[in-house]
Amino acid sequence: MAARDAALRVRDLYARATDSAVTREIVEATVQALNPLTKNELIDLAVQIEITQKLKTKSDILKALERKILDRKGAFVRVQA
Numbered sequence: 001m002a003a004r005d006a007a008l009r010v011r012d013l014y015a016r017a018t019d020s021a022v023t024r025e026i027v028e029a030t031v032q033a034l035n036p037l038t039k040n041e042l043i044d045l046a047v048q049i050e051i052t053q054k055l056k057t058k059s060d061i062l063k064a065l066e067r068k069i070l071d072r073k074g075a076f077v078r079v080q081a
Contacts, residue, residue, distance in 0.1 A: 003041040006034050007048060010065060014049050017072040024070065031066040 013030050016022050034042060035058070042061040051068055055061045 003037055003044070006037055006041075007045050010034070010045055010069075011048060014069050014072060017069050022073060027066055027069050027073075031062055031069070034062060034065070 009030060013022065013027065017027075034045070037045070037058075039058050039061065042058055042065070043055070046055065046061055046064060046068075049065070049068055051061075051064050053064070055064055
């Protein structure tokens with residue numbers, strides 16, 4: 001159940017990344033809250049938000065999740081500028 005809840009939170013945050021209320025701190029805190037998940041659960045979550053590269057460690061997966069969300073936010077901000 002925890003993995004499913006985490007997946008929902010991350011997918012929701014990814015979808016809302018373009019919202020100005022979503023800050024770097026919120027993204028970092030949300031991703032760090034995923035730490036208790038197993039490596040396989042994190043891989044499944046990464047696939048759900050279209051991260052396709054092979055990641056070897058939980059740390060690498062968490063960084064990739066954070067980067068993916070922040071990149072989406074950054075791309076939107078650049079388009080709006």
